[in-house]
Every structure is written in C-alpha cells, then in structure tokens.
Amino acid sequence: MPSSVPAEVPGAPAVPDLALPRRSGLSLMVSELRVLFGRRRTWALLLALAAIPILIAVAVRLSSSVPAGRGPAFLDRITQNGLFVAFTAMLVSVPLFLPLTVGVVAGDTIAGEANMGTLRYLLVAPAGRVRLLLVKYAAALTFCIAAPLTVAAAGAAAGAALFPVGPVTLLSGDVIQPGEAGLRMLLIAAYLAVSLAGLSAIGLFLSTLTVVPVGAMAATVVVSVVSQVADQLPQLEWLHPWLFSHYWLGFGDMLRQPVLWDAFGRNALLQTGYIAVFGALAYARFTTRDVLS
C-alpha cells in the first residue's frame, strides 16, 4: 500500500487498480450514511437537539404562565397549545445549536478520515476524489435535514405530552388545524435545512484544509457566529444580504397566511451561491493536495 496518495492527474491512472472493485456512487453513499448514522457521536448530537424542546416544554410546564410578548416568540403560546413547543425550539436552536451540530458533522467530513488514516484507503479504492467529496457533502446535507426534523418532532411530541394540542394561530391571526400545522412545521424544517446547506459547504471546504477535525469543526462554528454578529452591525448593512446567516430567522414567513415564499426563494439562492463557491474551493483544494494520511 502506498504511504501517500498524490494529487490526481486527470487522464492518467495515477493509482493502479489494487484489485478493489470500483464502488458505485450509490453504494458509497449508502455506506457513508451508514457510517454517519451508525456513529455514537451523531446520535449524541441529535439527542442534544431533541433535548432543547423537551427542556423548554418542561420549564414552561413547571413555571407560571409566561406573560404575552415576553421571551422568545411563541413561548407565551405554549400553555395554550403544545405544538408551539416545536416552533419555539426551532427558533431557539437556530442561532447556535443547529450550526454547532452541523459544524461538527461538516468539519469532520474529510479531516476526520484524514485524522483516522482512512482517507488514503478511500482514495485508492479508487472512488475518485470528486465522488468522495460529493458523497461526503451529501451525507452532511442529510444531517442538515435530520437535525431540524429532530427538533420539530421532539418539540411536537413533548408539547403534545405536556400541553393540550389544538388549532394553531398563525402570525396573521388566522387559525389552522393541527394537521396543517404539522405541514407548516415540515416547511420550517425544510427552510432550516436549506439555511444550513451553505454552512455545510463552508465546513466541507475547511475540512479539506486540515487533518485535525476539531480545527475544522471549531472554525465552521466560529464562521457561523461571526456571520451572525456581522448581520447585527448596522455599519455592515451593505454586506448583510450576502451573509449566509442573513435569512436564518426568516422562517417565520412559513407561519403567515398565505405562506410568504420570498425569503425561502432568496435564502435558497443565497445558499446555492455558497455551495457553488465553497464547493469549488473544496474541489480545488482536495484534488490538488497530496494525501499523506
């Protein structure tokens, strides 16, 4: 076995086929997802996310009623309708907890393999570096979908267990049935998944820069915090529409009647831009570097 895998040269079989069958992208994806969701750390992250709504529900249950207009939005509605636990929890987890967990997963993608010394085996397979990068990013995206869904599901379950569940009052004052409220919850989860896609791409790129996964994870989380702080500074107003965290709290538009899609569209476009930029950077970095571990 080689001790290092040099940068790929297109058109040249830089690495001879070492009798390992070339795996299809799909089977690589399946095995990657199996690794990701078979990991104790991934489950710990999802459990920590699920703990947020449970904590909120229990705290509201044990304390006296929240006066209207105090605390995070929707908090005062929980005692009337348990489904608001899910909305409150998603709101609370957007600034830190979701970026934190996504940062851990996305920062680990390439650097984690390099750190464990498994990256070169993946590359001599030979799966191809582009394919490996795509599979790693797809796995990180899967986590971006799973994370907000976990918060929503745990919130709805905890709210239903501790509080009455009934028709939900939207921001516009209109009332929808619990079934439609579940649909809106899925919409918000989708909005948050899209919101986190750009951060995942940044994490993937940072992960190709280092063989220390903790460094890539921390850097990804720091980037998300810096972006949110910059979004609060009026002096940087010209920059705000370009920050990947700019629309993160715009998911309230899913709770208007009728649903306002403007923020969803703009957010999706912005995140696509981040995916393109940092995907291209990750591709450039990962295909030109020599893998030593």
Next chain:
Amino acid sequence: MGSETMGSFTAGSDSTFTPHPPPDRRRGNPALRRWLPALAVPAVIAAGALAGTIPASAGDPLPARTPAEVLALAASHQVESFSGTVEQSSDLGLPALPSTGPGADPASAGGAASVVGFLSGTHTARVYVDGKTRARIQVFDRLAERDIIRNGNDAWFYSSKDNSAAHLALPEHASDLPLSAPAQGQDPSAPGLPGDPPTTAVKTPEELARQLLAKVDPTTAVTTGADVQVAGRTAYNLLIKPRSDATLVGQAAIAVDGRTGMPLSVQVTARGAASPAFRVGFTSLDLAAPDGSLFTFSPPPGSTVKELAVPADGQAHHGQGFQPPTVSGTGWDTVVGLPAAAAGGGAAAALLNDPLLAQAVVVVPGGRLLSTALVNVLVTDDGRVFTGMVPPDRLQAAASAAP
C-alpha cells in the same frame, strides 16, 4: 506537499504507467485548472449581482404623454382589486434604532415606538384589496405580524406579538371611505405629510400619491421623467417639484402604471439630497381579485379582544375642547400649529418623550425640535406643536407669530 512520496506514485512519474503523455497536459498546469472553478464561480456571482442592479430595459415603450395626461391617467384609474407586496424604506436622518431582534422589536413597545419604527429602516407589507370595502394589510416584522382587515363595516386589528385583536364597527356612511385606521398606531407625525388625516403608519403608494397629487397647484412644477420599471410593470415617472425654496422637499417621484394608471411607487427626495429620504412602492403586484377568505377574520382563541369606540365623525377624537389648528404659509411651505390642549398635540409631545426618539430630539430656543430630512416637528416649551416640511427656523418663526 507530497515530497516524501514513493517514486512510482508521485504526480510526475505517471509516464511510468502511460506510454503516451495524457492529452490534457497540453492545456497547462492541471493544478491551476482545478482552481479555476473556485475563481470562476465568484466571478459569475459578481457578474450576476451587477447585472441585477442594472434597471431592466422597458419592454414595450409607453406612448408619450404630457404630465397633464399622466395626472389625468392617475386620477381616473379604475383598479379596485389587487394584491401585492409593498416595501417602504426611510432614511430620514434619524439615529439608527436598536436592531430589531426577535425579542427587541420596537413594534412590541406599543403606539409611539411602533411609529418610530416606521420612521427608520425598511418595512414590508402585503396588501390585498377587493373593491372599496374589503382590504387587508399585513405588516411583516421578524417572527411577528400586524394585520388590519376590513370587511364591509367591520375593521379588525391584530398583532401577533401579544396576540391582541381590536374590533371597530364602522358607521354606515363610512362604507365607501378608503381604509384608514382611526385607532392604534396612529399619530399626526406618522411618516405621512403634516396636516393629512391620520391613517395607518404604512401607506400604500396609492394613498401617498393621492396626498401628493392633492398638493399639485401653482406652487408645484410637474414634469415626466424617463419611464421606470416598478414591480415588473412599465410606468410613467411623474416628477413633482415644489417651486418654493422654503420647503425641505426637493422632489417627489410618482411611478404611474402605464396600462392602468395606478400609482406604483412614490419616492420623496429632500432638497439637495442624491437619494430618496422616503420611498414606498410595490415590489410585486397582481391585479386579480384576491381570495375572499382573506377578508374574513375572527379573533383567534386565546387572544385579548378590545372593542374600539366608533368616532362620531372624523374629528371626534379631538373631544369637546377641540381647537382648530393654526395654519400658516401655503402649499409646500405650510406650517401646522396645534394648541397645547389638542389631543394630537399631546400625542406628538408624547412621541418626543419616547426614549427611542429622545436621542434624536435637540433643544432649540423656545422648545424642543425633532429634525428629519423631510419633516420638522417643534414642541414649544408651553406645549404647542408646530410641524411642517420646512426648515426649523420657519417653525420657530411660526411659533413666535402664533397667538
């Protein structure tokens, strides 16, 4: 990188495996080519962003019309049913208000502060209108919303922030009046023009254009500029310029839809300023009648509902001791003075005491002054209020001249 690689696996030794050099070697350094997308993608995004800022060229040029014809077109438009998104932004020179995070929205602090909120920054609202008596305005805040719903003689106000609703039964004769909010959030110094009847803090381009066009008189020069694109529609650009030098207003531009005559946007520029201090306009517009279910509103369960008193007539809220406001100057130079006892004067004085606005208020000889790019408000030491689209010294002169 890769200096300690085994010979047969280094990048340079691939000719060991391939008898012919790979074809793409002719196209230069492969490492460089892999960085190309990373350079090209930001360039493409930058180009796209730049292209987005270039105003779209008018599709079908509108037939040439004189300013008088455009005025007549705007005055006679027949659009009574539409839905659209309205954006309002103000740059009146007020200090930046604290950022509107989810918990610190100025809208939550109640009447005066919500008006202050509208005086700065950008606000978005969705407007649904069906005929003269059915309308709904949704003012968007982050994770909150304020709604005004009018259906026939019923008017509802709803704020999601504190889940409160208010109902007002409009008198019969009001059924064909344009929608106005004779209740919460109103204030004479709302971003409209002084002396106008109080209406909702967010004005549709239609309302504001009507007020501006009412001012068109011999003191005003009306011209048309190059056609503009508003909400994807081609519109005449009506430019209204006060002839007087004594007003703060430099120019108002009204975009009048070329096909229907409906005002689509209004921009007011202060004298000598390059960009508008206040603008409101549609960002999207649909002329189809909105869904009727939007206009039916019943207070959601758990909300606090308040029944508002019906004003007997337009001036009823001024009460018994109503004193008429003093008016000096004409046209754009008009200064409106409110006596200390008037309800409106009290509200304006309360507005200046608002902690958010207090930092924008300066003490001048004879009183306190709230100065913005377009409107000045002077509260004298004895509680009278003078307001107008004129420089502060004119207000002071009016205050000393008034009884």
